[in-house]
Amino acid sequence: MVRVLIGDFQLSGGDPARGVKQWVATYMKDLDYHGKTVFVSGGTSGINLGIAEAFSAAGANLAVLSRSQEKVDAAVARLKDCGSDAIGFSADVRDFAGVEASLKEAHKVFGEIDVLISGAAGNFPAPVLGMSANGFKSVVDIDLLGTFNVLRAGHAYLKKPGSAIINISAPQAYVATPLQAHVCAAKAGVDMLTRVLALEWGDQGIRVNSIVPGPIAGTEGMARLAPSETAQAAVAESVPMKRMGSVDDVAKVALVLASPLAGFINGAVVPVDGGWSLTGFGALMNTLAGQFVSSSR
Ligand code: COA
Numbered sequence: 001m002v003r004v005l006i007g008d009f010q011l012s013g014g015d016p017a018r019g020v021k022q023w024v025a026t027y028m029k030d031l032d033y034h035g036k037t038v039f040v041s042g043g044t045s046g047i048n049l050g051i052a053e054a055f056s057a058a059g060a061n062l063a064v065l066s067r068s069q070e071k072v073d074a075a076v077a078r079l080k081d082c083g084s085d086a087i088g089f090s091a092d093v094r095d096f097a098g099v100e101a102s103l104k105e106a107h108k109v110f111g112e113i114d115v116l117i118s119g120a121a122g123n124f125p126a127p128v129l130g131m132s133a134n135g136f137k138s139v140v141d142i143d144l145l146g147t148f149n150v151l152r153a154g155h156a157y158l159k160k161p162g163s164a165i166i167n168i169s170a171p172q173a174y175v176a177t178p179l180q181a182h183v184c185a186a187k188a189g190v191d192m193l194t195r196v197l198a199l200e201w202g203d204q205g206i207r208v209n210s211i212v213p214g215p216i217a218g219t220e221g222m223a224r225l226a227p228s229e230t231a232q233a234a235v236a237e238s239v240p241m242k243r244m245g246s247v248d249d250v251a252k253v254a255l256v257l258a259s260p261l262a263g264f265i266n267g268a269v270v271p272v273d274g275g276w277s278l279t280g281f282g283a284l285m286n287t288l289a290g291q292f293v294s295s296s297r
Pocket residue numbers: 121122123124125126130131132133134135136138139220221224295296297
Protein backbone atom coordinates (compact mmCIF):
# COMPACT_ATOMS: atom_id res chain seq x y z
CA MET A 1 0.00 0.00 0.00
CA VAL A 2 1.26 3.49 -0.87
CA ARG A 3 1.37 5.83 2.12
CA VAL A 4 2.26 9.50 1.76
CA LEU A 5 2.56 11.83 4.71
CA ILE A 6 1.86 15.55 4.16
CA GLY A 7 1.99 17.63 7.32
CA ASP A 8 -0.34 16.03 9.84
CA PHE A 9 -2.39 14.24 7.22
CA GLN A 10 -1.91 10.80 5.90
CA LEU A 11 -2.86 9.93 2.36
CA SER A 12 -3.38 6.24 2.17
CA GLY A 13 -3.54 4.18 -0.98
CA GLY A 14 -7.20 3.54 -0.17
CA ASP A 15 -8.60 7.10 -0.35
CA PRO A 16 -6.07 9.75 -1.38
CA ALA A 17 -8.65 12.33 -2.45
CA ARG A 18 -10.23 12.49 1.00
CA GLY A 19 -6.89 13.12 2.70
CA VAL A 20 -5.71 15.81 0.33
CA LYS A 21 -9.06 17.62 0.45
CA GLN A 22 -8.83 17.76 4.23
CA TRP A 23 -5.25 19.02 4.01
CA VAL A 24 -6.04 21.72 1.46
CA ALA A 25 -9.21 22.85 3.25
CA THR A 26 -7.32 23.24 6.51
CA TYR A 27 -4.42 25.19 5.10
CA MET A 28 -6.52 27.48 2.90
CA LYS A 29 -7.76 28.96 6.20
CA ASP A 30 -4.24 30.33 6.61
CA LEU A 31 -5.23 33.06 4.14
CA ASP A 32 -7.85 34.37 6.56
CA TYR A 33 -6.34 37.49 8.14
CA HIS A 34 -9.21 38.35 10.52
CA GLY A 35 -7.83 39.57 13.84
CA LYS A 36 -4.38 40.24 12.31
CA THR A 37 -2.61 43.57 11.97
CA VAL A 38 -0.76 44.63 8.82
CA PHE A 39 1.41 47.76 8.60
CA VAL A 40 2.42 49.04 5.13
CA SER A 41 4.90 51.88 4.68
CA GLY A 42 4.18 53.63 1.40
CA GLY A 43 0.77 51.93 1.49
CA THR A 44 -1.20 54.88 0.13
CA SER A 45 -0.90 54.37 -3.62
CA GLY A 46 0.00 51.95 -6.39
CA ILE A 47 1.31 48.48 -5.64
CA ASN A 48 1.54 48.98 -1.88
CA LEU A 49 -2.06 50.22 -1.62
CA GLY A 50 -3.15 47.23 -3.72
CA ILE A 51 -1.35 44.95 -1.27
CA ALA A 52 -2.95 46.76 1.69
CA GLU A 53 -6.40 46.38 0.11
CA ALA A 54 -5.89 42.66 -0.40
CA PHE A 55 -4.96 42.14 3.27
CA SER A 56 -7.93 44.30 4.27
CA ALA A 57 -10.30 42.26 2.13
CA ALA A 58 -8.84 39.14 3.77
CA GLY A 59 -9.92 40.53 7.15
CA ALA A 60 -6.82 42.28 8.54
CA ASN A 61 -6.68 45.61 10.35
CA LEU A 62 -4.49 47.94 8.31
CA ALA A 63 -2.09 50.75 9.18
CA VAL A 64 -0.54 52.71 6.31
CA LEU A 65 2.12 55.41 6.30
CA SER A 66 3.27 57.95 3.73
CA ARG A 67 4.18 61.63 3.52
CA SER A 68 1.04 63.16 2.06
CA GLN A 69 -1.80 63.50 4.57
CA GLU A 70 -4.22 63.73 1.65
CA LYS A 71 -3.06 60.37 0.26
CA VAL A 72 -3.14 58.84 3.74
CA ASP A 73 -6.76 59.96 4.29
CA ALA A 74 -7.87 58.68 0.88
CA ALA A 75 -6.14 55.31 1.42
CA VAL A 76 -7.68 54.86 4.88
CA ALA A 77 -11.14 55.54 3.42
CA ARG A 78 -10.57 52.96 0.65
CA LEU A 79 -9.27 50.38 3.12
CA LYS A 80 -12.29 50.85 5.39
CA ASP A 81 -14.45 50.23 2.30
CA CYS A 82 -12.73 46.86 1.94
CA GLY A 83 -14.40 45.84 5.19
CA SER A 84 -11.79 46.06 7.93
CA ASP A 85 -10.53 48.77 10.26
CA ALA A 86 -7.76 51.08 9.07
CA ILE A 87 -5.61 53.92 10.35
CA GLY A 88 -2.98 56.05 8.66
CA PHE A 89 0.02 58.18 9.46
CA SER A 90 1.68 61.05 7.67
CA ALA A 91 5.43 60.54 8.06
CA ASP A 92 8.61 60.37 6.00
CA VAL A 93 10.39 57.00 6.14
CA ARG A 94 13.69 58.91 6.22
CA ASP A 95 12.72 60.23 9.67
CA PHE A 96 13.25 57.46 12.23
CA ALA A 97 11.34 59.25 15.01
CA GLY A 98 8.26 59.73 12.82
CA VAL A 99 8.32 56.11 11.69
CA GLU A 100 8.75 54.85 15.26
CA ALA A 101 5.91 57.00 16.58
CA SER A 102 3.58 55.70 13.85
CA LEU A 103 4.41 52.07 14.56
CA LYS A 104 3.97 52.63 18.29
CA GLU A 105 0.53 54.15 17.72
CA ALA A 106 -0.50 51.35 15.34
CA HIS A 107 0.51 48.84 18.03
CA LYS A 108 -1.49 50.78 20.63
CA VAL A 109 -4.61 50.73 18.44
CA PHE A 110 -4.46 47.24 16.89
CA GLY A 111 -1.99 45.28 19.05
CA GLU A 112 0.97 43.25 17.86
CA ILE A 113 1.87 43.59 14.19
CA ASP A 114 1.57 40.31 12.27
CA VAL A 115 2.74 41.57 8.88
CA LEU A 116 5.13 44.48 8.29
CA ILE A 117 5.60 45.65 4.71
CA SER A 118 8.23 48.17 3.65
CA GLY A 119 7.21 49.59 0.28
CA ALA A 120 7.93 53.32 0.25
CA ALA A 121 10.23 54.24 -2.62
CA GLY A 122 11.27 57.04 -4.91
CA ASN A 123 12.52 56.96 -8.49
CA PHE A 124 13.35 59.16 -11.43
CA PRO A 125 15.24 58.21 -14.59
CA ALA A 126 18.62 59.91 -14.85
CA PRO A 127 22.17 58.93 -15.77
CA VAL A 128 24.75 59.22 -13.02
CA LEU A 129 26.11 62.38 -14.69
CA GLY A 130 22.56 63.79 -14.69
CA MET A 131 21.97 63.38 -10.97
CA SER A 132 23.42 65.34 -8.07
CA ALA A 133 24.77 63.75 -4.93
CA ASN A 134 21.53 64.79 -3.27
CA GLY A 135 19.46 63.17 -6.02
CA PHE A 136 21.29 59.85 -5.51
CA LYS A 137 21.01 60.22 -1.73
CA SER A 138 17.27 60.97 -1.86
CA VAL A 139 16.43 57.63 -3.47
CA VAL A 140 18.89 55.64 -1.35
CA ASP A 141 17.52 57.31 1.77
CA ILE A 142 13.87 56.61 0.92
CA ASP A 143 14.32 53.05 -0.30
CA LEU A 144 17.18 51.67 1.80
CA LEU A 145 17.47 53.81 4.93
CA GLY A 146 13.66 53.99 4.94
CA THR A 147 13.42 50.20 4.94
CA PHE A 148 16.00 50.01 7.73
CA ASN A 149 13.97 52.54 9.74
CA VAL A 150 10.67 50.71 9.27
CA LEU A 151 12.15 47.33 10.18
CA ARG A 152 14.37 48.62 13.00
CA ALA A 153 11.50 50.52 14.62
CA GLY A 154 8.92 47.86 13.76
CA HIS A 155 10.76 44.97 15.43
CA ALA A 156 9.59 46.01 18.92
CA TYR A 157 5.94 45.77 17.88
CA LEU A 158 6.03 42.53 15.88
CA LYS A 159 4.35 39.36 17.00
CA LYS A 160 7.14 37.03 18.07
CA PRO A 161 7.02 34.24 17.06
CA GLY A 162 4.75 34.24 14.05
CA SER A 163 5.20 37.50 12.14
CA ALA A 164 6.29 38.15 8.58
CA ILE A 165 8.16 41.06 7.02
CA ILE A 166 7.98 41.77 3.29
CA ASN A 167 10.27 44.28 1.65
CA ILE A 168 9.14 45.53 -1.75
CA SER A 169 12.23 45.44 -3.93
CA ALA A 170 12.67 45.88 -7.69
CA PRO A 171 14.42 44.01 -10.52
CA GLN A 172 17.01 46.82 -10.52
CA ALA A 173 18.38 45.12 -7.37
CA TYR A 174 19.99 42.48 -9.57
CA VAL A 175 19.68 43.73 -13.16
CA ALA A 176 22.16 46.53 -13.82
CA THR A 177 20.02 49.23 -15.43
CA PRO A 178 21.13 52.47 -17.10
CA LEU A 179 19.52 55.63 -15.66
CA GLN A 180 18.78 53.70 -12.46
CA ALA A 181 22.08 53.72 -10.51
CA HIS A 182 20.36 55.10 -7.39
CA VAL A 183 17.54 52.52 -7.50
CA CYS A 184 19.93 49.65 -8.35
CA ALA A 185 22.14 50.51 -5.37
CA ALA A 186 19.22 51.10 -3.01
CA LYS A 187 17.19 48.00 -3.86
CA ALA A 188 20.27 45.74 -3.86
CA GLY A 189 20.76 47.01 -0.31
CA VAL A 190 17.12 46.29 0.52
CA ASP A 191 17.50 42.66 -0.59
CA MET A 192 20.66 42.32 1.49
CA LEU A 193 18.77 43.68 4.52
CA THR A 194 16.16 40.99 3.82
CA ARG A 195 18.81 38.29 3.88
CA VAL A 196 20.70 39.56 6.94
CA LEU A 197 17.54 39.99 9.00
CA ALA A 198 16.30 36.57 7.95
CA LEU A 199 19.40 35.29 9.73
CA GLU A 200 19.30 37.67 12.71
CA TRP A 201 15.55 37.36 13.41
CA GLY A 202 14.78 33.85 12.16
CA ASP A 203 15.16 32.30 15.61
CA GLN A 204 12.58 34.77 16.97
CA GLY A 205 9.99 33.37 14.58
CA ILE A 206 10.10 36.41 12.28
CA ARG A 207 10.35 35.62 8.57
CA VAL A 208 11.87 38.29 6.32
CA ASN A 209 11.44 38.15 2.54
CA SER A 210 11.49 40.46 -0.49
CA ILE A 211 8.94 40.61 -3.27
CA VAL A 212 10.30 41.91 -6.57
CA PRO A 213 7.51 43.24 -8.79
CA GLY A 214 8.23 43.40 -12.50
CA PRO A 215 6.73 46.21 -14.60
CA ILE A 216 3.28 46.80 -13.13
CA ALA A 217 0.67 48.51 -15.29
CA GLY A 218 -0.99 51.72 -14.17
CA THR A 219 1.55 52.60 -11.49
CA GLU A 220 3.60 55.71 -10.76
CA GLY A 221 6.78 53.67 -11.09
CA MET A 222 5.96 52.62 -14.65
CA ALA A 223 4.71 56.09 -15.59
CA ARG A 224 8.15 57.41 -14.62
CA LEU A 225 10.20 54.75 -16.41
CA ALA A 226 8.02 54.36 -19.52
CA PRO A 227 6.30 57.73 -19.93
CA SER A 228 4.57 57.09 -23.27
CA GLU A 229 2.32 54.45 -24.81
CA THR A 230 5.16 53.41 -27.13
CA ALA A 231 7.52 52.95 -24.23
CA GLN A 232 4.92 50.97 -22.25
CA ALA A 233 4.32 48.71 -25.25
CA ALA A 234 8.08 48.14 -25.56
CA VAL A 235 8.27 47.21 -21.90
CA ALA A 236 5.31 44.81 -22.19
CA GLU A 237 6.90 43.23 -25.27
CA SER A 238 10.16 42.71 -23.36
CA VAL A 239 8.42 40.57 -20.73
CA PRO A 240 8.51 36.85 -21.62
CA MET A 241 4.74 36.69 -20.89
CA LYS A 242 4.19 39.65 -23.26
CA ARG A 243 2.29 41.74 -20.76
CA MET A 244 2.89 43.98 -17.80
CA GLY A 245 1.87 42.68 -14.41
CA SER A 246 -1.09 43.93 -12.42
CA VAL A 247 -1.19 45.20 -8.87
CA ASP A 248 -3.26 42.10 -8.06
CA ASP A 249 -0.49 39.84 -9.37
CA VAL A 250 1.75 41.23 -6.62
CA ALA A 251 -0.91 41.42 -3.89
CA LYS A 252 -1.80 37.73 -4.25
CA VAL A 253 1.81 36.70 -3.67
CA ALA A 254 2.05 39.00 -0.63
CA LEU A 255 -1.02 37.31 0.93
CA VAL A 256 0.59 33.90 0.56
CA LEU A 257 4.13 34.93 1.50
CA ALA A 258 2.97 36.53 4.77
CA SER A 259 0.82 33.53 5.70
CA PRO A 260 1.68 30.23 7.38
CA LEU A 261 1.39 28.69 3.90
CA ALA A 262 4.87 30.12 3.37
CA GLY A 263 5.96 29.26 6.92
CA PHE A 264 9.39 27.94 5.91
CA ILE A 265 10.23 30.68 3.38
CA ASN A 266 12.76 33.02 4.96
CA GLY A 267 15.40 35.26 3.36
CA ALA A 268 13.94 34.73 -0.11
CA VAL A 269 13.85 37.30 -2.89
CA VAL A 270 10.70 36.43 -4.83
CA PRO A 271 10.26 37.83 -8.35
CA VAL A 272 6.68 38.51 -9.49
CA ASP A 273 7.75 39.69 -12.92
CA GLY A 274 6.56 37.25 -15.61
CA GLY A 275 10.21 36.28 -16.10
CA TRP A 276 11.27 39.85 -16.93
CA SER A 277 14.46 39.85 -14.90
CA LEU A 278 15.68 36.78 -16.81
CA THR A 279 15.86 38.80 -20.02
CA GLY A 280 18.45 41.34 -18.93
CA PHE A 281 15.99 44.11 -19.70
CA GLY A 282 18.57 46.69 -18.58
CA ALA A 283 19.47 47.36 -22.23
CA LEU A 284 15.86 48.42 -22.84
CA MET A 285 16.45 51.52 -20.75
CA ASN A 286 19.00 52.71 -23.30
CA THR A 287 16.34 52.38 -26.00
CA LEU A 288 13.85 54.27 -23.86
CA ALA A 289 16.31 57.00 -22.93
CA GLY A 290 15.08 59.20 -25.79
CA GLN A 291 11.63 59.23 -24.19
CA PHE A 292 12.71 61.35 -21.29
CA VAL A 293 12.39 65.06 -21.81
CA SER A 294 15.41 65.82 -19.68
CA SER A 295 17.74 63.77 -17.54
CA SER A 296 18.07 66.49 -14.94
CA ARG A 297 14.58 68.02 -14.71
N1 COA B 1 16.57 64.01 -12.55
C1 COA B 1 17.64 64.33 -11.82
N2 COA B 1 17.56 64.71 -10.51
C2 COA B 1 16.35 64.75 -9.93
C3 COA B 1 15.19 64.42 -10.65
C4 COA B 1 15.32 64.04 -12.02
N3 COA B 1 14.27 63.68 -12.78
N4 COA B 1 14.12 64.53 -9.80
C5 COA B 1 14.62 64.94 -8.61
N5 COA B 1 15.96 65.08 -8.70
C6 COA B 1 16.86 65.54 -7.65
C7 COA B 1 16.56 66.96 -7.23
O1 COA B 1 17.07 67.91 -8.16
C8 COA B 1 17.22 67.03 -5.88
O2 COA B 1 18.60 67.21 -5.99
P1 COA B 1 19.27 68.68 -5.72
O3 COA B 1 18.89 69.08 -4.34
O4 COA B 1 20.73 68.46 -5.89
O5 COA B 1 18.69 69.59 -6.76
C9 COA B 1 17.02 65.63 -5.33
O6 COA B 1 16.70 64.79 -6.45
C10 COA B 1 15.89 65.54 -4.36
O7 COA B 1 14.73 66.11 -4.95
P2 COA B 1 13.50 66.58 -4.06
O8 COA B 1 12.36 66.85 -4.99
O9 COA B 1 13.90 67.62 -3.10
O10 COA B 1 13.28 65.22 -3.21
P3 COA B 1 12.08 64.69 -2.41
O11 COA B 1 12.64 64.02 -1.25
O12 COA B 1 11.02 65.72 -2.21
O13 COA B 1 11.46 63.60 -3.46
C11 COA B 1 11.96 62.03 -5.22
C12 COA B 1 12.11 62.39 -3.75
C13 COA B 1 12.87 62.91 -6.06
C14 COA B 1 12.38 60.58 -5.38
C15 COA B 1 10.51 62.26 -5.73
O14 COA B 1 10.45 61.92 -7.09
C16 COA B 1 9.47 61.45 -4.96
O15 COA B 1 8.99 61.90 -3.94
N6 COA B 1 9.09 60.23 -5.44
C17 COA B 1 8.08 59.39 -4.78
C18 COA B 1 7.16 58.72 -5.76
C19 COA B 1 7.90 57.80 -6.70
O16 COA B 1 9.03 58.03 -7.10
N7 COA B 1 7.21 56.72 -7.08
C20 COA B 1 7.77 55.69 -7.89
C21 COA B 1 8.28 54.61 -6.98
S1 COA B 1 9.04 53.35 -7.97
